[in-house]
Amino acid sequence: MEKIKIILKDGSEKEVFKGITILEIAEMISKRLAKEAVAGEVNGEVVGLDYKINEDSEVNILRFEDEKGKDVFRHTSSHILAQAVKRLYPDTKLAIGPSIDNGYYYDFDSEYKFTPEDLEKIEKEMEKIIKEDLKIERFELSREEALKLMEEKGEIYKVELIKDLPEGETISFYKQGEFVDLCRGPHLPSTKYVKAFKLLSIAGAYWRGDEKNKMLQRIYGTSFPKKKLLEEYLYKVEEAKKRDHRKLGKELKLFAILEEGPGFPFFLPNGMELKNTLLEYWREVHKKAGYVEVETPIILNRKLWETSGHWYHYKENMYTLLIDDEDYAIKPMNCPGGMLIYKTEMRSYRDFPMRVAEVGRVHRHELSGVLHGLMRVRAFTQDDAHIFMLPEQIKDEIKGVAKLIDEVYSKFGFKYHVELSTRPEDSMGTDEEWEMAESALKEALEELELPYKLNEGDGAFYGPKIDFHLEDCLGRTWQCGTIQLDFQLPQRFDLTYIGKDGEKHRPIVIHRVAFGSIERFIGILIEHFAGRFPTWLAPIQVKILPITDRHVEYAKKVADIMKENDIKVEIDSRSEKIGYKIREAQLQKIPYMIIIGDKEEETNTISVRSRDKGELGSQNLQDFINQIVEEIKNRVLTNI
Numbered sequence: 001m002e003k004i005k006i007i008l009k010d011g012s013e014k015e016v017f018k019g020i021t022i023l024e025i026a027e028m029i030s031k032r033l034a035k036e037a038v039a040g041e042v043n044g045e046v047v048g049l050d051y052k053i054n055e056d057s058e059v060n061i062l063r064f065e066d067e068k069g070k071d072v073f074r075h076t077s078s079h080i081l082a083q084a085v086k087r088l089y090p091d092t093k094l095a096i097g098p099s100i101d102n103g104y105y106y107d108f109d110s111e112y113k114f115t116p117e118d119l120e121k122i123e124k125e126m127e128k129i130i131k132e133d134l135k136i137e138r139f140e141l142s143r144e145e146a147l148k149l150m151e152e153k154g155e156i157y158k159v160e161l162i163k164d165l166p167e168g169e170t171i172s173f174y175k176q177g178e179f180v181d182l183c184r185g186p187h188l189p190s191t192k193y194v195k196a197f198k199l200l201s202i203a204g205a206y207w208r209g210d211e212k213n214k215m216l217q218r219i220y221g222t223s224f225p226k227k228k229l230l231e232e233y234l235y236k237v238e239e240a241k242k243r244d245h246r247k248l249g250k251e252l253k254l255f256a257i258l259e260e261g262p263g264f265p266f267f268l269p270n271g272m273e274l275k276n277t278l279l280e281y282w283r284e285v286h287k288k289a290g291y292v293e294v295e296t297p298i299i300l301n302r303k304l305w306e307t308s309g310h311w312y313h314y315k316e317n318m319y320t321l322l323i324d325d326e327d328y329a330i331k332p333m334n335c336p337g338g339m340l341i342y343k344t345e346m347r348s349y350r351d352f353p354m355r356v357a358e359v360g361r362v363h364r365h366e367l368s369g370v371l372h373g374l375m376r377v378r379a380f381t382q383d384d385a386h387i388f389m390l391p392e393q394i395k396d397e398i399k400g401v402a403k404l405i406d407e408v409y410s411k412f413g414f415k416y417h418v419e420l421s422t423r424p425e426d427s428m429g430t431d432e433e434w435e436m437a438e439s440a441l442k443e444a445l446e447e448l449e450l451p452y453k454l455n456e457g458d459g460a461f462y463g464p465k466i467d468f469h470l471e472d473c474l475g476r477t478w479q480c481g482t483i484q485l486d487f488q489l490p491q492r493f494d495l496t497y498i499g500k501d502g503e504k505h506r507p508i509v510i511h512r513v514a515f516g517s518i519e520r521f522i523g524i525l526i527e528h529f530a531g532r533f534p535t536w537l538a539p540i541q542v543k544i545l546p547i548t549d550r551h552v553e554y555a556k557k558v559a560d561i562m563k564e565n566d567i568k569v570e571i572d573s574r575s576e577k578i579g580y581k582i583r584e585a586q587l588q589k590i591p592y593m594i595i596i597g598d599k600e601e602e603t604n605t606i607s608v609r610s611r612d613k614g615e616l617g618s619q620n621l622q623d624f625i626n627q628i629v630e631e632i633k634n635r636v637l638t639n640i
Contacts, residue, residue: 006053009060016053023049023189026061036063036225038193039072039186046072048138048186064225074099076136076188077197077223078106083179084125085110085219094181095157095207095216102233103222107205109157114217119199122219126197133192134176138185146171150182157207158182196230197223200237236474243474245526246373252531252588254522254539255374263371263378265519270539273568274522277537279359281411281635282383282515289404291355291385296337298361302327307492308336317364334360335486335511338386339493342507347497352507353393357385359518374523381518387510388495391436394508398444398466398483401512405468405481408514412525413637414470417477418450421458421465428462429487437485437508438464462488472528480516480524485509532611534638535591535631542569542628543590545581547597549573554601558594558621565625567632586611591638592628612638 002018006025016025022040026033026049040047041060046068053059062069078097081104085092089112097106108114141149143162150158161182162171174183176191188194199221207213224230241247249255254271257263267275283293299321305311310318310332319330331337338356347354363379370376387397402418409416420441423434441464445452452466459465468481486509489495496504515521525533535541542562546555552573562569572581578595585593593609600606600618608616608624 004053005056006059007057018054019052021049021053022047022051022059022061025053025059029061033061033063037061038064038069038188038225041068046186048072049189051186071099072186073188073194073225074104074223075183075185076191077194077221078104079136079174079176079179079181079183079187080126080129080191080194080197081122081199081219081221082106082108082181083129083176084122086179087125088122093157094155096161097181103200103220105218105220107207107216107218109207109214109216114202114219116202119202119219123197123199126199129177130191130194132177133190135190136174136176136187138172138174138187140170140172143167143171146173146182149173149180153180155182193225194223195225196227197221198230198234240474240476240527243527243530244373245375245523248526248531249373249523252526252539254526257373262368263366263376265374265377265379271522273539274533274537275518277539278515278518278522282359282408285404285408286355286357286385289355289400291357293357293359294338294341295358296331296334296341296360298363299323299328299330300337302329304336304340305329308339308489309492310336317366319363319365330363331360332362332364334358334362334382334384335386335489336493338384339489339495342386342388342495343493347388347507349390349497349499349505351388351497353387353389353397355385355387357383359383374519374526377517377519380520383513383515383518385512387512388497388507389510391508394437394440394485394510395444395447397510398441399448401483401510402444402448402450402466405483405512405514409468409470409481411635411637412528414472414528416468416470416481418445418452419455419467419469420445420452421455421460421467423464424457424459424461426461427459428491433487434464437487441466441483441485460484460486462486470524472524474527478520478524480521481514482512482516484511486511529638531589532638533589533591534636535628536633536635538568538589538591540568540570540588540590541632542567542592542594543585543588544569544571544594544596545578545585546571546573547578547595549575551596551598551601555596558596558606561621562625565629567625567628582609594624 003015004018005013006016007013023034023037026037037049039049039062040051041062042051042053042057064070064073075098078099082094082097085108089110091111093109095107095109097104146162147159150162165171172184173180174185174187199219201220203218204215205218207216222233252270253268254274255268256266258266302311314332318332321328338358341356360382362382366376366378389397422438463485465482465484467479469477469479471477490506490509495507497507499505544555544559546552555571559569559571582593589611591611595607595609605618606621606624608619610616
C-alpha cells in the first residue's frame with residue numbers, strides 16, 4: 001500500500017498508509033487519546049474521526065478540551081435535540097442548530113408551544129437516542145436532489161437555506177437513524193459519545209434574526225463527555241444566577257434601571273459611593289503613571305464627526321440633535337475630542353510621550369433587545385486615554401500600559417489572558433507603518449513575558465490592537481482592557497509636531513482603556529465578589545448595631561470617631577431585635593458589624609463581627625479603627 005507523511009501538532013513526522021482515518025491516527029498515538037478524540041484537523045480544516053487522509057498533511061487530533069472539539073461535540077448534541085423533538089412533535093419544522101459558547105441551541109417552528117416542563121420529556125427522548133448508539137453518517141447531494149429531499153420532508157427553512165447557497169457549493173447532510181439534517185458538519189461518529197447533557201431554557205428567536213420574519217422557538221442546552229463536567233457547569237450556572245448583578249444591584253441598593261430611561265442606569269447613593277471609590281483608585285494609578293486628566297464636551301457639532309468618520313460610518317449608533325439649525329451629536333466615544341485637545345497648541349517632539357486621560361461620558365444607541373443591566377447600556381463612562389508619541393517610543397509606552405492594566409486587574413484578583421490582533425484586509429496606512437506597529441506590540445508583550453494569542457487579520461482598520469480578557473471567579477471571561485495603535489485619527493485631524501529637524505511630523509497615537517466601561521466593570525465586580533466587596537471598595541464599611549434605644553447615643557459617638565478617620569459607617573437605630581439587625585447587615589454584605597450594649601458602653605469598647613471571619617469579640621475602639629484604616633489604605637483583597 002502507498003504511504004504518505006503526516007506532521008502532528010508537536011511537529012513530529014510519521015509515515016502512514018494512505019487512507020488512514022483520524023481515529024486510527026489517534027489510536028496509533030495512544031489509547032487514551034483515541035478514547036478522548038472527538039474530531040480532527042487536517043491542514044487547518046476540522047473533519048470527523050472517520051475522515052480518510054490520502055496525501056501528505058498536517059494533522060491535529062481534537063479533544064473536547066479544544067474549542068473546535070467542543071464545537072463538534074455540541075453541534076452533534078443539537079442534532080440529537082432536533083431528532084428528539086421531531087420524534088415527539090413530528091409536525092415541527094427545523095430551522096438551525098449551531099454550537100455556541102458553553103452549549104448549543106436549535107430553533108423550531110411548531111404549532112405546539114414548548115414549556116419548561118416539556119424539556120424533561122425531550123431530555124428523556126434524547127437519552128434514548130444516545131443509548132441507541134446511532135451511527136452518524138455524512139452524504140452529499142446535488143442542489144436539485146437536496147431541494148427535492150427537503151421539500152418532500154416539508155422542511156421549508158432548509159429549502160430556503162439551500163436556495164441561498166452559492167452555485168456549485170457542496171451540499172452535505174448528516175443522518176442518524178431516521179433523522180436527516182442539512183449540515184456542513186463535521187460530527188461525532190455516533191450519538192453514544194454525548195455522555196452528559198442538559199436542556200436549559202426556551203426563548204423566542206426570529207428566523208435569521210430578522211424581526212420581519214416568523215418568531216421561532218429556541219431551545220438551549222449544554223453537553224459534556226463526563227457527568228462531573230456537567231455538574232460543575234450547572235453549579236456555576238446556579239452560582240451565576242445568585243451573583244446576577246441586576247438582582248444584587250437591587251438588593252444592595254446600588255443602581256436602578258427605570259422605565260423612564262431603558263439602558264440609562266440610575267446610580268443610587270451606595271452605587272455612587274462604589275463608583276467614586278473606583279474612580280479615586282483610577283486617578284491615583286494614572287497620576288502615578290504620568291497621565292494628565294482632561295474633560296471634553298458631551299455634545300459636539302457635525303463637522304467634528306465628519307472629520308472623525310463617525311458621521312458616515314457610525315451614525316446609526318449616535319444620538320443626534322439640532323442646535324441653532326446646525327447638526328450636533330452626543331459623543332459615542334471620547335477620541336475625537338481628545339484629538340482637538342492635542343490641537344489646542346503647537347507640539348514639539350520634546351513633549352512626548354503625552355499621556356492624556358479622560359473619564360468621559362458617552363452615549364450609544366443600542367437596540368432594546370440587547371440591553372442587559374449594567375453590562376449593555378446606552379449611556380456609560382469610559383476610562384479613556386490617548387498617548388501621543390514618537391515611533392521609537394511605541395514599545396515602551398505599550399509596556400507601560402500593559403503594566404498599568406496588570407496592576408489594576410491584580411488589585412481585584414482577576415486573572416487575564418492577552419490577544420494580539422493584526423492587520424485586517426480593509427486597513428489604512430502603509431506596509432511600513434503596520435510592520436513597525438505590529439513588531440512593537442509583539443516585542444513589548446514578549447519583553448513583559450506576557451503569553452498572547454495571535455488573531456491574524458482581526459485588528460482595527462486603523463491599527464493593530466492588544467485586548468485583555470479578564471477571568472472572574474466563575475471562570476467567565478470579559479473583554480475589558482484594550483490597547484490600540486491608530487494611524488487614522490492623526491491623519492484625519494492633521495495632528496503634527498515639530499521634530500528635531502525643525503519640520504512637521506505626524507505623531508503616533510495609542511488609544512487605551514483599563515476598566516473599559518465603568519458601568520460594565522461595576523457589573524462584573526458585583527458578580528465577581530457576589531456583592532461581598534473588599535472593605536476598601538464597600539459602599540458601607542461598618543454597620544453599628546445598638547442593642548436597644550438607650551445605646552444609640554454611644555453608637556453615635558463611635559460613628560463620629562470613625563467618620564473622622566474616613567471610614568464609611570452607618571447606624572441601624574431601628575427598634576428591632578439585635579438578631580434581626582445582624583441578619584439584615586449580613587444580607588447587605590457589610591464587611592464589619594459593631595454590636596453595642598451595656599457592657600460595651602460601660603467599658604468604652606466595641607463588640608466586632610466580621611462578614612468574612614465571623615465573631616471577633618470585644619475590641620478597643622482605636623485598635624479596631626487602626627486595623628480597618630490600614631486595610632482600606634492597602635486595599636486588601638477579600639477572599640472570594
